[in-house]
Amino acid sequence: MTKNIFNAAMVLVGTAGLLTGCNFDQPEAPCFVQDSASWATRYDPIDDPVDANGAGCELRAPIAELVGVYKFSDPDDLSNSLLTLRPQGVASIANRDPGPTTDQTALGRFDIEPDADEFCTAETLSVASVNAAATQTAPATTISYEFSNIQVYAAPSTPGTQLRGQVKYTRNGCTSNYAIRSMWPAVACNPTNPNSCAENPNVNPDFATECLTVSTNPTTGAVTAYCVPSKPVPSFK
Structure with missing residues (x-):
């Protein structure tokens, strides 16, 4: 499906300088990505959480969550492609943030051709963040995701349906x-x-794949779980 997203990109990511003058659509390209608001994403810990002074703290990223992943390309200049990510941890409390919604999506330049291992990479992305105001039932919450080295597996057999990378997660x-x-x-x-x-x-x-429990409702006991990669990406049997 072709989609003109110039105005939408301005709303999502606030990078007018990066996008100005481009007629962004989404043609077929070797570095294909399955556009969706629902990629099942697991976070494997690399280190223990610390505060700004280096002292240990308890707040961690979720075990897994849904992440919106989209690729945008300029049909007049296919060397100009962008990858965007919007985690559920940001989207779920975005309506409590009085600031610009453009801060809530990570965006970075994306490869136009796969590398020798069939990966397409966005090395550096803007920070996705939310600064949610307190309500009568929820405290003020600040969350940021600093994604890096996001690599989408683009082999012709399974184009754009698995990815890997790193993220620095900060909560309060x-x-x-x-x-x-x-x-x-x-x-x-x-x-x-x-x-x-x-x-x-x-x-x-x-x-x-394996079935990973994401959360359990403390009142009803209902479990939310998703199928996620069980091996390093590309995760194949």
């Missing part, structure tokens, strides 16, 4: 680093069934 001044493993589509699963992902027709049968 508590910072930690994670390796990312992500896949599309996001598929809910049953963590009590070891074959829940393998048997799901919406999961690529060639993918090596």
Whole structure:
């Protein structure tokens, strides 16, 4: 599907200087990405969280969450491609942030050709952040995601459906680093069934996956779980 996103990109990422003068659409290109608001993304801890003074703290990134991943290309200049990421941790409290919504999406220059290992990379991205005001039921919360070296697997057999990278996650001044493993589509699963992902027709049968519990509702006990890569990306059986 072709989509003119110049104005939308201005709203999402606030990079007028980067995009000015471009008629952004999304043609077919070797570095293909499955555009979706729902990539199932797991965060594997690299270190323990610390505050600005280096002291230990307790706030960590979620075990996994949904992340919106989109690629945009200029049809008049295919060397000008962008990758954007918007994590659920930002989107879920975005309506409590009185600041510009453009700060809530990470954006970076994206390769136009895969490397020798079939990966397309966005090495550096802007910080995605939210500064949510307090409400009667929720405290003020500041969260930021600093993504780096985001690599989308672009092999012709499974184009643009897995990615890897790193992220520095900060919540209320508590910072930690994670390796990312992500896949599309996001598929809910049953963590009590070891074959829940393998048997799901919406999961690529060639993918090596596992059912990862993301959260449990403390009131109802309802579990949220997603199929995620179980091996390093590209995660294949």
